[in-house]
Amino acid sequence: MIRKIVIGLFIFCLALPVMGQRWKLRRVEALFGVGSTQVFGDIGGTADENNLYGLKDIRFDETRPAFSAGARYKIDQRYAVKFNTNIALGAGADLESKNEGRGFSYSTVLLETAFLGEYYFLSEDRKRLSPAMYNRRGMINYYSTFTAYAFTGFAPVFFWPDFEGETRGPEIDQTDDYSKISLALPVGLGIKYTIDDSWIFGVEFGGRYVFSDFIDGYKNILYSKHNDIYYLLSFSFNYRIKTSPKGLPRFLDRKYRRIR
Numbered sequence: 001m002i003r004k005i006v007i008g009l010f011i012f013c014l015a016l017p018v019m020g021q022r023w024k025l026r027r028v029e030a031l032f033g034v035g036s037t038q039v040f041g042d043i044g045g046t047a048d049e050n051n052l053y054g055l056k057d058i059r060f061d062e063t064r065p066a067f068s069a070g071a072r073y074k075i076d077q078r079y080a081v082k083f084n085t086n087i088a089l090g091a092g093a094d095l096e097s098k099n100e101g102r103g104f105s106y107s108t109v110l111l112e113t114a115f116l117g118e119y120y121f122l123s124e125d126r127k128r129l130s131p132a133m134y135n136r137r138g139m140i141n142y143y144s145t146f147t148a149y150a151f152t153g154f155a156p157v158f159f160w161p162d163f164e165g166e167t168r169g170p171e172i173d174q175t176d177d178y179s180k181i182s183l184a185l186p187v188g189l190g191i192k193y194t195i196d197d198s199w200i201f202g203v204e205f206g207g208r209y210v211f212s213d214f215i216d217g218y219k220n221i222l223y224s225k226h227n228d229i230y231y232l233l234s235f236s237f238n239y240r241i242k243t244s245p246k247g248l249p250r251f252l253d254r255k256y257r258r259i260r
Contacts, residue, residue, distance in 0.1 A: 026197070026240035027074040033202070033236025037066045037088040041216030041228040043104045044092030064089035068234050070114075078120050082151070086112040086232060092216060104165035106216045110230070112208070114186055116153035123147060124194070147192045155184040157210060161217030182212035184230075192238065200238040207231050 044062055070084030093105035124147045158181050188206020195201060208230050213219045215228035 025243060027243050028241040029072040029074075029200070029238045030241060031068070031070050031072065031084075031202070031236045031238040033068045033204075033234045035066045035068065035204075035232060035234035037064045037090050037110070037230060037232055038062065039090035039092060039108065039215055039228065039230040041092060041106075042213070042218050042220055042224050043094060043099075043106050043216045044097050062090075062092050064091055066232055066234065068232075068236065072118075072238070077123050080118040080120070080149075082114075082116045082118060084112075084114045084116060086110070086114065086234075088112065088230070088232060090215065090230060102165070104163070104218060106161055106163045106218065108159055108161040108215060108217065110215070111158040112155045112184065113157075114153060114155035114184075116151045116155075116186060118149045118151045118190070120147055120149040122149070124192075145194055147194070149190050149192075150188070151190060151204075151206065152185070152187045155186050155208065157182055157184045157208070159212075159215050161215065163217030165218070178214045179212070180214075182210050182215075184208040184210045188232075198240050200240070202234075202236040202238055204234045204236065205231070 038058055039062070040057055044057070044059065066086055066088035068084055068086045070082055072080050072082040074080045088110040090108040090110060091106065094100050094102050095105075122144070124144055160180060186206050186208050188204060190202060190204035192200050192202045210228050210230070213224055213227045215230065
């Protein structure tokens with residue numbers, strides 16, 4: 001009995017430093033996902049004056065798909081940086097909106113290249129050992145089942161709107177002579193579910209404030225007081241890539257490949 005206790009304590013002491021550093025062995029993640037886009041511009045929206053702070057502008061018939069791919073690098077157990085590319089579609093129409101008589105509509109394509117910082121307020125690392133982390137082969141699970149984080153950053157965005165409608169009057173700024181490149185400021189939240197040591201399923205939702213009022217291809221000089229915004233909802237699969245002691249993916253570390 002005493003022998004078993006001593007062996008158990010010895011294994012426990014050996015496991016502690018391994019646990020504290022194991023996240024460094026898979027600190028790079030590749031990700032790909034699909035989701036949806038909702039654009040809030042000057043076209044479309046609700047006809048209801050009581051708009052619930054814009055929530056009623058969310059319309060299922062104006063929701064379009066989005067596709068994403070990117071990479072994440074964990075700086076430590078609480079912070080990570082991510083590069084992400086989103087290709088998103090957007091659409092809207094004045095039908096059944098407060099501007100229904102105007103009859104405008106549009107579709108647009110967005111290409112976003114985002115540089116994001118993430119803070120994990122629910123970290124991936126387990127705080128203590130438990131018998132469930134072991135089987136006969138040793139440690140089988142170090143990561144928490146659920147993690148959550150907040151993110152922000154900046155994102156150059158390219159957009160190609162296709163506007164449809166007849167514009168008349170001096171109050172209408174309708175021209176093709178505007179930049180189709182702008183800067184967006186993303187902010188949002190994400191949740192990750194650990195499937196195993198290699199795979200993670202993630203859900204992320206965030207808004208983008210754009211320094212342009214032409215995402216939908218239209219701007220009203222008299223009545224448009226705010227720039228356009230859009231929201232992205234993404235469902236992703238994330239793959240943890242094994243990293244070398246330098247923090248690089250193993251396939252990029254020449255010295256590690258020579259040793260192996």
